[in-house]
Amino acid sequence: MVELVALRPTKCGHRRDLVDRHGGDVTGWGMQIQEQTLIDAIMQVRAQIDFLWQFFMTVQIAIFALIFIYDEAVEQLNAFARMLAIGAVGLFDWINAEALKGAYTLLDALHHQYRADFGQPERFHPALYDHFVLANFDGRVPMISVTHSMAFGVVLLALFWRRFMQSRAKRQA
Secondary structure, X not given: OEEXXXXXXXXXXXXXXXXXXXXXXEOOOOOOOOHHHHHHHHHHHHHHHHHHXXXXXXXXXXXXXXXXXXXXXXXXXXXXXXXHHHHHHHHXXXXXXXXXXXHHHHHHHHHXXXXXXXXXXXXXXXXXXXXXXXXXXXXXXXXXXXXXXXXXXXXXXXXXXXHHOOOOOOOOO
8 A cells, every 4th residue: 555645846747756655765667666776777777878879880980991991882873772771771770869868867767766766975985975865867968869860961962972972083984
């Protein structure tokens, strides 16, 4: 049995303080959050973000290398094949960007929850408090939009403006 004890105003609205039948605090979804569980969740989301960035960089480097190495083959692609390639790269960039945005939003929410529940400054070394407890990821979503758009733009330039990739003009035979 869970009952509402109080509504407390916070920066993001109102937080419900719930108590279970044994008098223990309960979070909004009906279960207690242990500090270690929250830290584990934060670290897992950080690992997911690392994987998504590594995957994005690996694919982009491979695309750039293929366009550069197979320059003449790319030059011979018809308009439909180029549009298909652009669509595939654009779809990949968009899906990866959305996954990163979601992961950063979740990570930011987890850090907000950690600060609310366990973020008393006296519990931490000042450096750990500044870099872990007070970590904020609000600026990451615009950064992802910029990086992924720029990567997509470079692929567009490489596929449609051949001089962008060629170091010197092709000789006419």
